[in-house]
Amino acid sequence: MNEGLLQRLDAEQVQIIVHKVEAAEVDEMWSFVGSKSQQRWLWHAIDHHTGQVLAYVFGTREDHVFLELQALLKPFGLTRFDTDGWGAYRRHIDPDQHTVGKQHTQKIEGVTGRPLSSAIRAPTCEILRDRARRCGKIGSPMSKWGKEHGYPPRIRGAT
Secondary structure, three states: HOOOOOOHOOHHOOOOOOOOOEEEEEEEEEEEOEEEEEEEEEEEEEEEOOOEEEEEEEEEOOHHHHHHHHHHHHOOOOOOOEEEEHHHHHHHHOOOHEEEEEHHOOOHHHHHOOOOOOOOOOOHHHHHHHHHEEEEEEOOOOOOHHHHHHOOOOOOOOO
């Protein structure tokens, strides 16, 4: 929740809908800065039912970066994590809460892999994917030299 934005808004004009998130699909995807030897990874989690982005971090493909994402997800009180079974997930997610396999990651794989259909892709995830893809493109709004990549980019339209 964007508390700074809520403080600036008129309380009478704000409608808050609370939705409990029980399961998250978690995945990682890579791009590069300057050359393919300078990989940058986007780790992100989406609500299994709505496809909305819950949290994301940029970094390397190492356990400590996944642990940062896991810390961001802790306040949600998730009871299930759906993943592709990569090592960091197996090492740091309780096996009773971890489901591995494509049958439970259809929304996130549709975003990071081959799109399944436009009906199930979450617009916010498309923005994340496109921003990560731009890391390696000339003329990108993100630096190709890596100085700014310690901080996540702003996502237009996300609150």
